[in-house]
Amino acid sequence: MLVLDLALKSLRNRAFSTSLTVGSIALSVALLIGVENVRVGMRESFSNTISQTDLIVGTKGGTIQLLLYSVFGMGAPTENVSWEAYRQWAEHPAVAWTIPYSLGDSHRGFRVIGTNDDFYRHYRYRGGQEIALAEGRASENLYDVTLGADVASELNYTMGDEIAVTHGIGEVGFLVHDHMPFTVVGVLAKTFTPVDRAIYVTLEGMEAIHWEGGAPPASDDGHVHDEEAEAASVDNGHVHDEEDEEVADDDGHADDDHAHEVETEVAAADDGHVHSEADLSIEDVEVTQVTSFFVGTTDRRDVLMLQREINDFEDEPMMAVIPGVALNEMWRSLGYAETGLRLVTIFVVMVGLLGMLVSLYTSLDERRREMAILRAVGAGPRRIVALLVLESVCLAAAGALAGLALVYVLLSVGQSIVEAQVGLFIPIRPPGFVELLFMGAVVTAGFLMGFVPALKAYRTALHDGLTVRV
Amino acid sequence: MSLAIDIRNLRYRYGGGPWVLDIPELTLERGTRAFLFGPSGSGKTTLLGVLAGVLEANEGEVTVLGEDLGSLSGARRDAFRAEHIGYVFQMFNLIPYLSVLDNITLPVRMHAGRRARLDGAGVKESAALLAGQLHIGDLLKKPVTELSVGQQQRVAACRALIGAPELIVADEPTSSLDFDRREDFLELLFQECERAGATLVFVSHDRTLEGMFSRTISLPDVNTAVH
Numbered sequence A: 001m002l003v004l005d006l007a008l009k010s011l012r013n014r015a016f017s018t019s020l021t022v023g024s025i026a027l028s029v030a031l032l033i034g035v036e037n038v039r040v041g042m043r044e045s046f047s048n049t050i051s052q053t054d055l056i057v058g059t060k061g062g063t064i065q066l067l068l069y070s071v072f073g074m075g076a077p078t079e080n081v082s083w084e085a086y087r088q089w090a091e092h093p094a095v096a097w098t099i100p101y102s103l104g105d106s107h108r109g110f111r112v113i114g115t116n117d118d119f120y121r122h123y124r125y126r127g128g129q130e131i132a133l134a135e136g137r138a139s140e141n142l143y144d145v146t147l148g149a150d151v152a153s154e155l156n157y158t159m160g161d162e163i164a165v166t167h168g169i170g171e172v173g174f175l176v177h178d179h180m181p182f183t184v185v186g187v188l189a190k191t192f193t194p195v196d197r198a199i200y201v202t203l204e205g206m207e208a209i210h211w212e213g214g215a216p217p218a219s220d221d222g223h224v225h226d227e228e229a230e231a232a233s234v235d236n237g238h239v240h241d242e243e244d245e246e247v248a249d250d251d252g253h254a255d256d257d258h259a260h261e262v263e264t265e266v267a268a269a270d271d272g273h274v275h276s277e278a279d280l281s282i283e284d285v286e287v288t289q290v291t292s293f294f295v296g297t298t299d300r301r302d303v304l305m306l307q308r309e310i311n312d313f314e315d316e317p318m319m320a321v322i323p324g325v326a327l328n329e330m331w332r333s334l335g336y337a338e339t340g341l342r343l344v345t346i347f348v349v350m351v352g353l354l355g356m357l358v359s360l361y362t363s364l365d366e367r368r369r370e371m372a373i374l375r376a377v378g379a380g381p382r383r384i385v386a387l388l389v390l391e392s393v394c395l396a397a398a399g400a401l402a403g404l405a406l407v408y409v410l411l412s413v414g415q416s417i418v419e420a421q422v423g424l425f426i427p428i429r430p431p432g433f434v435e436l437l438f439m440g441a442v443v444t445a446g447f448l449m450g451f452v453p454a455l456k457a458y459r460t461a462l463h464d465g466l467t468v469r470v
Numbered sequence B: 001m002s003l004a005i006d007i008r009n010l011r012y013r014y015g016g017g018p019w020v021l022d023i024p025e026l027t028l029e030r031g032t033r034a035f036l037f038g039p040s041g042s043g044k045t046t047l048l049g050v051l052a053g054v055l056e057a058n059e060g061e062v063t064v065l066g067e068d069l070g071s072l073s074g075a076r077r078d079a080f081r082a083e084h085i086g087y088v089f090q091m092f093n094l095i096p097y098l099s100v101l102d103n104i105t106l107p108v109r110m111h112a113g114r115r116a117r118l119d120g121a122g123v124k125e126s127a128a129l130l131a132g133q134l135h136i137g138d139l140l141k142k143p144v145t146e147l148s149v150g151q152q153q154r155v156a157a158c159r160a161l162i163g164a165p166e167l168i169v170a171d172e173p174t175s176s177l178d179f180d181r182r183e184d185f186l187e188l189l190f191q192e193c194e195r196a197g198a199t200l201v202f203v204s205h206d207r208t209l210e211g212m213f214s215r216t217i218s219l220p221d222v223n224t225a226v227h
């Protein structure tokens, strides 16, 4: 106890260097624990990108690919699911609800998604929050669009604006159907999920976008082909205006096939195609396919059974994934980024501890007299070692505790700000296993590092005896 | 047993350096007030280190208060010193981050054997009593950095004397004091040594003090190590 008393008083005596050392350790520990908290928050918010959806169904392919295009609006599948197959599963007795999605088009870098009422009714994110409209209403007519919050704010669109939608997700698709304009009828409230970065039209509207030249196909075989669309448009007796070119945003990536497709389309249009978009209504359009759909079951115990049934479906190649499982798998595949981040913060902590080592070590020269006095009153070299190791442990422990406290202070101040700004909810919890592990590691490192100055002091104590030479 | 110090054929050197001490024989009766002098570098401080058990003799026997230091382990020697020996340095005797009281009580808190020698008196009370006798009773709560040099040396003397150790070793404790204070300090030190029946080994360059001691040892005369 004497040694602890001495250690504490000695540290207090060197208050300035002590507080600098504790401060730098605290900052590094706060960074370590803070990053861990943010990581947990990100992970949770990532796994919560969608919630209450039991299965995501699309054409057969990679799990992560299905997740990417149906949840994150990235990439596209090679094939779609036919409307018949979709309806068949939607009416399955184990299925409570579905949300159909038809993807594949973009507007100035934002994904255009065709869906229906079910989206507004059943989509849930972040532990059950519903999609809400900030303004207007959901898309229900053929040329209605509802904008995600980011789309509206970044493109400065407001209610009633008419916008054009290109075919193909690449930016090169700059064809503008200004005679087939979509009108903004609603803007969604911010969700901090990929929903914010998408433009929602009806399934029928999406079919309409697919018609080359802007007119419905003459044939009704259930599939829209470019040739048919063009052929149909020739018969419409409407003179096609010269297409406006819209300057592409630069954040999308070009899809060569689509670029080619669009060029021929523009050429065809310039040739003076005629068509009519006139007063088509939603009833005139037949939806033939969806890209993927979300499924909610009536009883969650049926999920695995349903998943197996869908995967074994023989009419079409289909695949169902459980979003939570797939999201976790995807997060794990990003694991190296986490590891990298963690490594960096561990290095920062090491730097903080090295600072402590330097300050303890350089203080030893000033303390030779003190060591000689302690020797003279009966302290053995081991007590000298104990004193210095204890000082090091105290510094590390104080730094670790202060760092932890700093995290809680920052969290309680910043939690709501961060949530409002970036939609990342970082939970405030009592220190868990990871925090205790980190703090234990820091104190242990402090203990081990304490031996470096301590052993030097031990050697000088043995050698110097009671002469203190400057 | 009546010898406080009994040195036979002691040889000591630092690391692989030259012999600093080579003392065929040196004895000191208990209760003696010895004056040890010698030129700078003659090994006075080194000899005190050996007597206090901080330095271990390379050769020969060193018996202090009947205890053969050579037969003790390092830890036992530390304990022996804590329990039986009071040490006063030339200057900078005090640990700067401790109060006067904490500095005085350090040996008692360091070792239970020394505490036992307080004869049941409380640690604080003993310290206060000694401080009063050395006329620094009103300084106990002060930080040591606010003391004059003379006051510091008295605090150091209190620390050496607390728990009444049998041997007091003082390494030029008065060299930083002016003449009046020097005598003052010595009077007090003698008085306390007498009260405790302690043996005093006092190192100094200052031959004018010699007359106050009961025995004078010239280190160059007993130390045959050549320099």
Ligand SMILES: Nc1ncnc2c1ncn2[C@@H]1O[C@H](COP(=O)(O)OP(=O)(O)OP(=O)(O)O)[C@@H](O)[C@H]1O
Pocket: A463, A464, A465, A467, B014, B017, B020, B038, B039, B040, B041, B042, B043, B044, B045, B046, B047
């Ligand atoms: N820690 C040490 N390491 C190596 N040599 C030392 C050490 N301490 C003292 N010496 C050497 O031992 C010799 C005796 O030193 P010591 O300090 O005992 O002399 P001293 O008589 O006390 O001198 P002073 O009157 O100046 O205090 C000197 O030559 C000194 O250089």
Ligand SMILES: [Mg+2]
Pocket: B044, B045, B046, B171
């Ligand atoms: Mg000396």
